[in-house]
Amino acid sequence: MIREYLPVLLQIIVAVGFAAAVLIVSVIVGKSGRRTRVKDTAYECGMVPQGEAQPRFGVKFYLVAMLFILFDLEIVFMYPWAVVYKETIGHSTLILWSMLSFISILMVGYVYALKKGALDWKK
Amino acid sequence: MYIELLKLASPETVVVVTALVVLALGLANERTAGLCSGVAAAGLLFAVAAVLMLPQQATLFHGMLVITPLTSLFKIICLVLAFFTVILARADLSSRNRGEYLALVLLATIGLMLLVGSEELLMIFIGLELTGLSLYVMAGFDKTDVRSAEAGLKYFLFGSTASAFTLFGISFIYGMTGTTALAAIGQKLTTAPVQPLLFVGIVMTLIGFAFKIAAAPFHLWAPDTYQGAPVPSAAFIASGSKVASFVVLGKIVLVGFGPAQGSAAWHAMVAGWAPVLAALAALSILIGNLVALAQTNVRRLLAYSAVAHAGYTLLGLVAGGREGFSATLFYTTVYAFTLVGAFGVVALVRRETGGDDLKNFSGLSSRSPLLAGCMSIFMLSLAGLPPLAGFFGKFYLFSAALRAVDNNGLLWLVAIALFGSLISLYYYLMVLKVIFVDEKSSSTTQPLNPSTSADFLQEISLTVLAAVVLFLGVMPGTLVARIIAAVQ
Amino acid sequence: MSPFLFWIFAGLMLVFGAGVVLNRNPVASALSLVVSFLGLAALFMSLDAYFIGIIQVLVYAGAVMVLFLFIIMLLDLRAEKLRKINWLASAGGIAVAVALSVQILYVIGNFRFSQQPFPPLARSTVDDVHHVGSLLFENYNLPFQIIGVLVLVATIGVVVLSKRELR
Numbered sequence: 001m002i003r004e005y006l007p008v009l010l011q012i013i014v015a016v017g018f019a020a021a022v023l024i025v026s027v028i029v030g031k032s033g034r035r036t037r038v039k040d041t042a043y044e045c046g047m048v049p050q051g052e053a054q055p056r057f058g059v060k061f062y063l064v065a066m067l068f069i070l071f072d073l074e075i076v077f078m079y080p081w082a083v084v085y086k087e088t089i090g091h092s093t094l095i096l097w098s099m100l101s102f103i104s105i106l107m108v109g110y111v112y113a114l115k116k117g118a119l120d121w122k123k
Numbered sequence: 124m125y126i127e128l129l130k131l132a133s134p135e136t137v138v139v140v141t142a143l144v145v146l147a148l149g150l151a152n153e154r155t156a157g158l159c160s161g162v163a164a165a166g167l168l169f170a171v172a173a174v175l176m177l178p179q180q181a182t183l184f185h186g187m188l189v190i191t192p193l194t195s196l197f198k199i200i201c202l203v204l205a206f207f208t209v210i211l212a213r214a215d216l217s218s219r220n221r222g223e224y225l226a227l228v229l230l231a232t233i234g235l236m237l238l239v240g241s242e243e244l245l246m247i248f249i250g251l252e253l254t255g256l257s258l259y260v261m262a263g264f265d266k267t268d269v270r271s272a273e274a275g276l277k278y279f280l281f282g283s284t285a286s287a288f289t290l291f292g293i294s295f296i297y298g299m300t301g302t303t304a305l306a307a308i309g310q311k312l313t314t315a316p317v318q319p320l321l322f323v324g325i326v327m328t329l330i331g332f333a334f335k336i337a338a339a340p341f342h343l344w345a346p347d348t349y350q351g352a353p354v355p356s357a358a359f360i361a362s363g364s365k366v367a368s369f370v371v372l373g374k375i376v377l378v379g380f381g382p383a384q385g386s387a388a389w390h391a392m393v394a395g396w397a398p399v400l401a402a403l404a405a406l407s408i409l410i411g412n413l414v415a416l417a418q419t420n421v422r423r424l425l426a427y428s429a430v431a432h433a434g435y436t437l438l439g440l441v442a443g444g445r446e447g448f449s450a451t452l453f454y455t456t457v458y459a460f461t462l463v464g465a466f467g468v469v470a471l472v473r474r475e476t477g478g479d480d481l482k483n484f485s486g487l488s489s490r491s492p493l494l495a496g497c498m499s500i501f502m503l504s505l506a507g508l509p510p511l512a513g514f515f516g517k518f519y520l521f522s523a524a525l526r527a528v529d530n531n532g533l534l535w536l537v538a539i540a541l542f543g544s545l546i547s548l549y550y551y552l553m554v555l556k557v558i559f560v561d562e563k564s565s566s567t568t569q570p571l572n573p574s575t576s577a578d579f580l581q582e583i584s585l586t587v588l589a590a591v592v593l594f595l596g597v598m599p600g601t602l603v604a605r606i607i608a609a610v611q
Numbered sequence: 612m613s614p615f616l617f618w619i620f621a622g623l624m625l626v627f628g629a630g631v632v633l634n635r636n637p638v639a640s641a642l643s644l645v646v647s648f649l650g651l652a653a654l655f656m657s658l659d660a661y662f663i664g665i666i667q668v669l670v671y672a673g674a675v676m677v678l679f680l681f682i683i684m685l686l687d688l689r690a691e692k693l694r695k696i697n698w699l700a701s702a703g704g705i706a707v708a709v710a711l712s713v714q715i716l717y718v719i720g721n722f723r724f725s726q727q728p729f730p731p732l733a734r735s736t737v738d739d740v741h742h743v744g745s746l747l748f749e750n751y752n753l754p755f756q757i758i759g760v761l762v763l764v765a766t767i768g769v770v771v772l773s774k775r776e777l778r
Contacts, residue, residue, distance in 0.1 A: 057684040059773050065678045066769045070762050072674045076666055077755065080744030088748065095748045097125040102759040108143050109766035115150045118770045128752065139760060146767070187753045223771050230764050237757060249754050253761050260768035275772075319718045 063118055074106050131183050131190060134173040134198055135233050141166025142229035149222010156221040160213040163225040167206045167232070174198045186242040186304045193609035194240040197370050200456055201239060204363040205232040207463045207584060212355040214578045215470045224264055228359065231257035235367040242378065244293045244303040244328075247371055251289070251331060254364055255282050261356035262348055274351030278360075281344040285334035292327025295320060296379075305379035312382040317395075325380055325396050329403075332375075335368040338437060339407040342430040349426035354473065357422065358466035361429055362459035369455040373440055373448050376400070387441050388532025401441045401536055407434030408543035415550050420480050421469055424550060425462065428505060431547060432458050435540055438520050442527035449606045450523040454516035456602065457504070457595055461513065464588035465501040467581060468494050484554065485561035493582060495558050497589040504592045506551040507544050512595035517544065519603070617657060624650035637683040641676060648672040662740045 081099055088095045113119060129136055145163050148155050174195050181190040208228055212221075234254030241247050259282060263275020297303055299321050300311040312321075330341065337345040349357045376384075376396050385395015392398050411431030418424040436458070439451030469479050471494060476483040488495035504513035521540060524533045595602055623646065630643035648671045655664035747755055 057681060059685060059775070061681045062678070062685055063769060063773050065681045066773075067766065069670075069674045069678055070766055070769070072670060073762060074759075076670060077747070077758070080662070080740050080747055083738075083740045084744030084748060088745065092124050094124040094128070094752065098128075098748060098752050098756060102756055105139070105143070105756075105759040105763050106766075108146065109763040112146055112150060113766055113770050116770050116774060118774055132753070184750050184753055187750075220771055223767050227764065227767060230760060230767075233757075233760060245751070246754050246757075249757050249761065253757060253764065256761060256764050256768065260764070260771065263772060266772070318722060320722045323715060323718050 060121065067113055067118060071106070071110070074103075077102070128183065131177070131181055131188060133177070134170045134202070135236055137166060137170040137173050138202075138229050138233050138236070141169070142226045142233075145222055145229065146226040147222075149220070149226070157213075159222045159225050160209055163209045163229060164206055166229065167202050167209065171199050171202050174202070184243075186306060187246045188237075188240055189242045190240065191609065191611075193370075193606075193611075196605060196609055197239040197366065197452075198236045200459070201232060201235040201363055201367055204359070204366065204459055204463060205229070205235075207467070207588065208355050208359040208363070210580060210584045211358055211463070211467055211470060212353075214581050215354050215474070220264070224261065224355075227257045227261050227264075228355075231261065231359065232363065235363050238367040238371045241371075242305040242374060244296065244305070244308075244375075244379070247375070248286070248290060248293060250367075250371075251286060251335070254367070255286060255335075258282075258356070258360050258364060262352040262360065264356060265353050268351070270347075270351035271353060272351075274348040274357075277344045278348045278352075281334060281341070285331045285341065288327045289331025292324045292330070295324030296328065299324065305374060308379045309381050312380065317383045321383065322394065325383060326399055328375065329372075329396065329399060332368050332372040333403055336365055336372070336433040336436070337407075337426075337430050338403045338433045339410040339430055342407070342411070342433075345429060346423045346426040349429070350420055350422040350479075354466055354470040358463050358470075361425070361462045361466065365429075365433070366455050366459045369436060369440075369451055373451055376440060377443060377448055384443055386528065386532070387536065388528045389535045391532060397441050397443065400437050401533075404434040404437035404441060405536060405539050407431060407437070408539055409434075412543040412546040416546065418550070419482075421484065421554065422466075422479050424481075424554070425465060425469075428547065428550070429462070431543055432505070434543070435517060435520060438524045438533075438536060438540060441536065442524040442533065444523075444527060445607070445610050446523045447527055449603065449610045450516075450520045452606050452610070453599070453603055454520050457512040457516045457592065460588055460591055460595075461501050461504050464497060464585055464592065465505070467585045467588065468498045468501070471578070471581065471585075481554065481557050484557045487558040493586070497585045498558060499555050500589040500592055502551045502554050504596065506548050508548075510593075510596045512592045512599065515596055515599040519599075617654070620650045620653040620657070623647070624654070637686070638680065641679045641683060644679070645672050645676050648676075660739055662738075662743055 081095070085095060141163060144166070145159050148159050148162060177190050177195055179192065182188070205228055209225060212224060212228065231254050234250045234252075234257060237250035238247060238254065241250060259275055259279040262278045263272050265271035293303070296308065299318065300308045302308055302311065333341040334344075348360060352360065380396055383395045385397045386393040387397040387401035407430050411427045411429070411434060415424050415427035415431065418427060436451050436454050439447040439454065441447070442450070472483055472487065473479045475490070487498070500511065504511035507513045507517040521537050524537050525531060527533060627643040627647040627650065631640045631647065634640040634643060648667060652664040652667040652672065655667055
């Protein structure tokens, strides 16, 4: 059992080793110059950077991300549903109707978000 | 099977459908705000009718949804409290986003009904979360007010931490007993010796409920939330959420953890949940009443008095048994109706004078005798003066606590509660003094929005609430008999 | 799974969990949380709960973390970096946390069953998604429906609270 994972272990070693090697080689071979204030600034195509390296995002990103999570969660419940559906539907239609009502409640939420313009970027 | 589920959960289904309709109506047009309130109120009344048509006894999915006379009674009480909140919201909120607000009230009500109607820790937790999440949003609903945002944030942070503890505790209990059904847990505990690890689980589970009922030391959110949240939200947080939490807390400790009760008697403390609740009660009564003395804002004052009242109400659960539980249930119901009324008065005064500090209430008796009369009934009931409902509730609680343990073991707790009630008389009378004696100060004379000052519907509902408080004080037997019959 | 792997993953979780709290850069905290979640997922899988492990990675380490990063970007980071540490509050917090864990450890140490090894997990022929599915749609049907309502509440809350109003 554990032997079968040997290739995975090998892959991990290679990946970590490669990353470490690159870092080490760059320190050894590359000329490690002194840190200066200019060197520590964010790189912007050779221009003098303006503002901060991490600008503040608009709240719209948050809105979209949150809605994504909510509907992502909904999908999570569909995996086990799909797996057991075939054998359960034979003796009870509960599984069908419960999923339908679950989705229809969420559908109202989706339509609501849509109508409210939550997914409309320009508004 | 699904039809059966729909039939037994018909009140909840009605409320869900109403919430969806209200949400859709609110989307359609800003001018439909009035219609939204009407639909929400009608849906709640319809749900009450659905509760009345439920069978006497039924259970679904091994206790996930239980129907007994007790659950039906308290579902109706929750629905009625939600109804008054909707009326309060009709006048108090701007019509912007009204549909969402009412939908959230309805969805929170579903959470309350599930809390009341379930005997399964998992379902109770989900009900707790559904209520909590809706109430967090409702507390922070007014985006133009920094205080509202603060209220929402504080409520959310404390609430999510408390529910994390509750979930942790539930997982311990599940690990120890292998079940989440309350009856099965109770059976397991009677046969197996009670382990220390189980006490850790029990205490952790109680934390979430102590937060919900705002018992000290888990009350820190209450003052800011009661003061900053929109008035209808604060009223619903203080009433509906509290009633349902007490019902489910009582069921959990008496049915689920019954064998681990222990004893809170002064000379014979035995480890269990009773001493824990007794400590919470004593702390809440002392802290709530003493801090309330220093408040100058009426909503903050109500918040600290809510902490104290949580303490009194816990007395019944510490006493345990059928009598103690029904005393708790009666008291929390009376308290909820009183508080919704008090918040209703605060909302009207706030709209008239632009604030809810004590000085805004000065001269209310000359401006509006009706409001002043209602407020005095609510305040005197909270203070526990006869012949109002608060008096009988306290009497019932204290006598249940005295009789529960042999040798007057709980006398210390009752003494603290009496001392607290005595202190509380001062600040409740202070409010009345400002209303009836103080002259209207000149700084608060500019009305914020004079056109809305006459709101008959709200005045009628306040009068009804005051009448209920008076009626339950004069004839408490009507409700008490029902509760005692319902508590097995 | 061998105890060796358990200790590795549990240690990973705890170390990076502490990293979440100790890092002063919120982005670094969020990334530590990812690693902590991965360790937790590995522990789930070691208990044969593959489905929950995968969901842990997909939803928490994936989606929820993206959300965290977005929120961090929304905030003004310099304020957090420049904020002085309130040593008294930190010490109090640490004291409470230590007291709580000592209590729990003591109680678990005295727990009768903790001295004997747990019986090995029963090998089942049915995969765990099946188990989850059949439980979820039969006994736990009502909670499942209510979770739909819960997600609806969250949707409304998100839109209401973070959507900019047109004035």
